[in-house]
Amino acid sequence: MRQEPFVVPGKLVVPYRYFVGRLASKALIALRDDKKVMGVRCPTCNLTYMPPRSTCGRCFSKLEELVEVGDKGTVLTYTVVYHKEPVHPMEPPFVYGLIKLDGADTALPHFIGEVEPEKVSIGMKVQAVFKDKREGNILDIKYFKPQ
Amino acid sequence: MAERVAIVGVGQTYHRSRRPDVNQVELMNEAVRAALDDAQLTLRDIDAVVMGNMELFEGNYLVDMWASDGIGSYLKPGMKITTGGTTGATVSCAAFNHAASGLFDVVLAVAFEKQDEGDTTAGLNSVSDPLWRRWIATGAMGAFARVGRDYIRRTGCKEEHAAMLRVKADKGACRNPYAHLKLNLTIEDVMNSRMLMWPMRLLHMCPTSVGAAALVVASEKRAKQITKKPVWVKDWVTVHEESATTWSMVRPGETSLEKASRLIYQRNGITKPAEEIDVAEIYEPSIWGELAWYEQYHFCEPGEGWRWAEKGVTDMEGEFPVNPSGGVVATNPIGATAMIRIVEAALQVRGDAGEHQVSRPVRTAFTTAWGGSNWTVATLLTKSL
Amino acid sequence: MTEKPSEEFLVMPIPLELPFQWAAGPYLGRFFRELRDNARLLANKCPQCGRLLFPPRQVCAQCHVKVGEDWVELSDKGVVEDFTVVVEPMSDPSTGERRTLPYPTATIRLEEGVSLIHYLEETDSAKIREGLKVQAVFKPREKRKGEMRDILYFRIVEGP
Ligand SMILES: [Zn+2]
Ligand SMILES: [Zn+2]
Numbered sequence: 090m091r092q093e094p095f096v097v098p099g100k101l102v103v104p105y106r107y108f109v110g111r112l113a114s115k116a117l118i119a120l121r122d123d124k125k126v127m128g129v130r131c132p133t134c135n136l137t138y139m140p141p142r143s144t145c146g147r148c149f150s151k152l153e154e155l156v157e158v159g160d161k162g163t164v165l166t167y168t169v170v171y172h173k174e175p176v177h178p179m180e181p182p183f184v185y186g187l188i189k190l191d192g193a194d195t196a197l198p199h200f201i202g203e204v205e206p207e208k209v210s211i212g213m214k215v216q217a218v219f220k221d222k223r224e225g226n227i228l229d230i231k232y233f234k235p236q
Numbered sequence: 237m238a239e240r241v242a243i244v245g246v247g248q249t250y251h252r253s254r255r256p257d258v259n260q261v262e263l264m265n266e267a268v269r270a271a272l273d274d275a276q277l278t279l280r281d282i283d284a285v286v287m288g289n290m291e292l293f294e295g296n297y298l299v300d301m302w303a304s305d306g307i308g309s310y311l312k313p314g315m316k317i318t319t320g321g322t323t324g325a326t327v328s329c330a331a332f333n334h335a336a337s338g339l340f341d342v343v344l345a346v347a348f349e350k351q352d353e354g355d356t357t358a359g360l361n362s363v364s365d366p367l368w369r370r371w372i373a374t375g376a377m378g379a380f381a382r383v384g385r386d387y388i389r390r391t392g393c394k395e396e397h398a399a400m401l402r403v404k405a406d407k408g409a410c411r412n413p414y415a416h417l418k419l420n421l422t423i424e425d426v427m428n429s430r431m432l433m434w435p436m437r438l439l440h441m442c443p444t445s446v447g448a449a450a451l452v453v454a455s456e457k458r459a460k461q462i463t464k465k466p467v468w469v470k471d472w473v474t475v476h477e478e479s480a481t482t483w484s485m486v487r488p489g490e491t492s493l494e495k496a497s498r499l500i501y502q503r504n505g506i507t508k509p510a511e512e513i514d515v516a517e518i519y520e521p522s523i524w525g526e527l528a529w530y531e532q533y534h535f536c537e538p539g540e541g542w543r544w545a546e547k548g549v550t551d552m553e554g555e556f557p558v559n560p561s562g563g564v565v566a567t568n569p570i571g572a573t574a575m576i577r578i579v580e581a582a583l584q585v586r587g588d589a590g591e592h593q594v595s596r597p598v599r600t601a602f603t604t605a606w607g608g609s610n611w612t613v614a615t616l617l618t619k620s621l
Numbered sequence: 622m623t624e625k626p627s628e629e630f631l632v633m634p635i636p637l638e639l640p641f642q643w644a645a646g647p648y649l650g651r652f653f654r655e656l657r658d659n660a661r662l663l664a665n666k667c668p669q670c671g672r673l674l675f676p677p678r679q680v681c682a683q684c685h686v687k688v689g690e691d692w693v694e695l696s697d698k699g700v701v702e703d704f705t706v707v708v709e710p711m712s713d714p715s716t717g718e719r720r721t722l723p724y725p726t727a728t729i730r731l732e733e734g735v736s737l738i739h740y741l742e743e744t745d746s747a748k749i750r751e752g753l754k755v756q757a758v759f760k761p762r763e764k765r766k767g768e769m770r771d772i773l774y775f776r777i778v779e780g781p
Contacts, residue, residue, distance in 0.1 A: 093769065097643045099366055102717030103358045105295035108261035108350070114631045143262050146310035149279040174712040225631045233669030256630035295637045355712055362714035366643050368676050370715055371769055372726055372738055374707055381705040384730070389703075389751070433705040478682040533651070584702070 106118050112143045114225075114235040116155055126217060128193045139193035140227070158192030160217035160234060167195050169206040182206050188215060188233055202232035209235040238336040240621060242459035242466035245275025246579040251567045253417040254352040257444040260289075260299060261418030263308035264448045265350045267572075268307055270429050271344065271450035275462060282342040282452070285309035288317040288327040288347045289571035292359040307346050318365065321519065322474075323347055324449060324575030327471050329613060331453040341458045348448035349569040356444050356570070363608065374433070377441060381433040384524030388435060390437030393527060393542035395435060399426035400545040401594050402439055402523045402565065408552060409562025411591035416445045416567040435524070440565070442521045447569030449576045452501040456621075467582040470600075470616040477610045492612040493532040493604070500602075500614045501534065508537045508554045510549075514598040515584045517577040519605045520564050530558075533604065560584065574605030574613065581617050638717065643776040648677040648688075657767035660759040662695040663736055675735035696732040698778070703728050706746045725749055729775055740774040754779040 098145045109117060116127035128139035139158050144151060167186035170177065177183075184206050185195040201209055202218065215233035223229035247270025249255075255263060263501070264287070272278060287307055291297045300316035324347040325368040332343035357375035364373040387393055403423055409415035419438065427620040429439035445455075452462075457465040475496040480586070490498075495508070506512045518533065520526035530541035535556065544550055550558035561580040564573050581601035598619065605613040645653055648665060655661045664673040665688050667681035674681060674688055675695070681688055684771065704727035713721050725741045727749070743749055755775035765771040 092647075092650070092654070094647075095645040095653055097367055097645060097768065099641050099715060100638060101362055101714055102636075102638045103292070103295060103362065103712075103714055104717070105354045105357055105637055107294075107296070107353055107633045107635055108256045108259050111257045111628070111629045111630065111631065112262075114257065114629060117631050118629060142305050144265050144305045144308075146305035146308075149308055149336045170669075182779065225643055226633055256632060257628070295635060356714040358714045358717075361711070366641070366715070366771065367645055367649060369711070369738070370742070374705075375711065377709060378705060378707065378726065382703055385703050387706065432709045436705075544628065598772055 090152050103166050110143065112141055112153070112155070116141045117225045117227070117229075119155075120227075121223040124160070124219050124223075125157050126160050126190060126230070127155045128190070130154045130156050136194045137192060137196050138195050139190055156192065158190040160190075162188045162190035162193075162197075162215055163231070164201065164209065164211055164213040165213055166211055167201060167209050180188070186215070188231065197227075199227070199230060200232035201234070203234035239338050240456040240468065241332050241335040241453055242456065242468050243451055243582045243617070244454045244459050244462045244466055245271045245273075245277065246450070246582050247271030247274055248414050248449040248572070248576055248579055249415055249447045251445045251447035251569055253416065253443060253445060255350065258305040259296060259301045260296065260350050260353070261332040263350055263446065264303060264346050264450075265306040265346065265452040268344065268346050268450035271346075271452050276453040277342070277462065279308040281340050281342050282308060282312065282344045284334050284398065285312055285314035285344045285346070286317065286327050286330045286334065287314065287345070288319070288323045289349055290320060290359070291318055291324055292562060293354045293356055294350055294571060297355055301308075308344065313340070318323075318571075319611070321521065321570060322570040322574050322605040322607035322611060322613045324573055325603070325605035325613035325615065326474065326574070326580065328451055328453075328575050328615070329474060331451060332469050332472055334384070335453045335455050338455070341455050342462075344497065345453060345575065346450040347572045347575045349571040350446050350484045350578050351444040352407060357438050366405055377432050380441070380522035380524050383522070384435045384440070387524060387528040387541075391542060393540035395427060397542035398435070398440055398523050398527055399423045399543040401526050401550075402426045404545075404548070404551055405523065405559060405563045405565045408560045408581065408587070408592050409566035412561050413590070414567070415562040416447070417443050418566070419560075436522065436557055438551075440523045442564050442568035443566070445567050445569040447567065447572050447576075449572040449579050451578065451582075461597065465586045465588075467585045468618045468621050470499050470618045471504055472613070472615040473503075474613045475499065475611060489530055493529055493591050493606065496533070496614040497533045497602075497604070500616055504616055509533065509602070511548065513556070513600050513602045514596055515560065515581065515594050516556070516558045516602045516604075517561060517581045517584075518558060518563070518603070519574055519577060520559070521564065521566050522569060526558070526563070526565070526604075537598050552592065553595045557596070560589065560592045560594050577603040577605060578615060580619070581615075585619050646679070648679055651692075652677050653767035656771050657765045658764075660765070660771070662697060662731070662757070664695055664733065665689070666691040666693055673733055673735050675737070687704070694731065695735065698774070699729040699731040699755055700735060701727045701741070701749065701751055701753040701755055702730045703751055704741065704749050725745050727755075727775065729755055739772060742774045742776045748777075753777050
């Protein structure tokens with residue numbers, strides 16, 4: 090006699106916290122306190138990483154030189170989210186973009202706002218909009234809006 | 237026939253309970269740089285990178301995705317491994333296998349845990365079967381309280397004996413610059429520490445540490461070029477037990493600890509381990525594990541472990557030193573812990589352990605790792621081939 | 622160590638709460654169904670070595686053979702093999718909540734020789750010892766859901 094499979098709903102609940110480390114702390118404190126967007130420069134490879142990291146993957150140098158990459162950049166690519174999911178940070182439709190800040194060589198994933206999703210385009214120039222109450226994380230930038 | 241392999245560089249962090257100054261990747265990076273420095277190599281010499289941690293202690297389930305910059309795996313082959321308490325040893329074995337296969341000459345292995353980022357007991361309970369055991373799981377404390385209780389009942393051991401081994405561990409840790417807990421303990425301190433679950437007291441249990449370890453492993457030909465003091469990895473073995481519904485390590489019958497050590501002794505012609513091995517670095521998350529497991533590793537006769545504690549057999553200056561580093565009970569960055577056994581054993585073989593170098597000459601070292609109740613990794617390191 | 626206490630290090634709280642649907646499979650599923658519907662404990666028997674598998678499962682790990690449908694009903698009585706009293710606060714990963722303390726847990730060997738870990742009704746550790754005879758106390762039918770906690774606890778029925 091076949092029976093219905095016995096399936097038990099459950100969940101996994103564990104509290105975590107991530108330490109961002111010395112270098113990223115400095116960068117995010119600058120964002121929180123002074124609305125400065127910081128990357129880190131590898132002098133060997135002559136590349137500026139944003140988000141900052143403390144080792145260059147290409148040459149394994151220790152990276153310590155934080156540099157301001159500015160609050161303006163270019164949309165490298167983007168996608169529009171139309172469906173609703175509990176994990177989504179906001180009501181659809183909304184736009185995720187990869188943004189290369191002017192002073193950086195790498196792309197930062199973030200939201201694109203204050204624009205109709207249909208009007209977003211690759212190569213569009215955008216500018217960071219900061220939160221008023223900043224806490225020291227990358228969401229202290231609310232989103233990027235067209236320049 | 238596999239290539240012979242050697243450890244040519246070791247590194248570890250200064251283990252602490254909190255490291256808010258580094259993120260996970262930066263923590264690993266410290267150990268990687270230390271191991272490369274020790275081997276006097278640069279990342280260019282590394283052909284593959286293997287890494288691991290117990291991801292549910294950080295809640296970051298693809299840490300290799302974040303870590304390539306910091307561990308040096310950018311555009312290099314490698315993999316991530318998670319096997320519970322044995323993670324650091326399994327990562328090491330993977331590095332040995334990589335080099336022994338002949339496919340890679342020099343392999344970097346790195347393992348870490350950042351326990352200041354999660355809730356270790358909640359994380360550990362979540363490895364239990366969700367339907368059968370998770371609701372009543374009590375992490376490692378419950379498991380080792382059972383080991384202690386069983387050992388006391390079976391052998392007539394007293395709480396003092398656990399305290400003696402704990403003081404021995406602390407003496408080692410106080411001489412080890414990298415160790416986490418350095419407490420200058422007395423027997424009374426241990427006997428008076430807070431009771432967690434009878435007979436388990438706070439000081440019988442390992443701390444929750446933050447730390448990383450790394451190894452550089454090389455094939456025979458490269459090892460001889462790289463260093464004058466290669467530590468040969470003579471053999472390594474992993475043994476699994478049946479999935480546990482209750483903790484099988486307190487039951488009669490051969491455990492993975494017994495099988496793994498018996499196998500590695502047999503394969504290497506060791507008939508009297510405590511005489512033929514010069515130093516052991518074993519995985520004992522609780523001092524009750526050390527007491528109860530001496531016999532499971534066939535070091536001594538059943539029930540003799542506590543007499544060894546009385547006689548100081550396994551002290552740093554004893555006939556058969558065990559865990560001169562201070563062991564897991566002093567330092568437990570879980571994912572890295574089993575690799576630290578290998579790092580410490582390699583330092584003993586090289587004669588480079590400094591203040592905690594054992595007094596007898598070391599030609600052969602034995603290490604173990606243990607995970608869940610279900611599996612054991614053992615390695616045998618030697619000074620000469 | 623270069624850590625300066627005056628320096629600010631940022632930390633991001635990341636609470637994790639993930640929903641799952643765990644399939645018990647035909648063997649453990651039958652066990653839970655029987656526990657829920659009839660307050661009975663089942664094991665299945667290895668056709669090769671003859672031992673009881675508890676919890677019931679598909680393969681005998683020692684013989685590497687399929688175990689099949691040779692079901693055995695177990696007694697609800699057993700003996701306390703060992704026990705411990707949990708006094709350390711720990712959070713339950715199934716709920717995220719702290720467990721109420723203290724509580725005793727025991728390994729109980731049922732009359733057929735298989736063991737499980739469960740709660741004891743008696744919470745005074747001075748009254749608990751190895752060898753005590755105990756019996757399972759089940760929740761009433763309407764409260765049973767097909768989980769190990771359908772057994773409320775084990776009650777001491779007789780000293781050794
Ligand atoms: Zn670089
Ligand atoms: Zn069988």
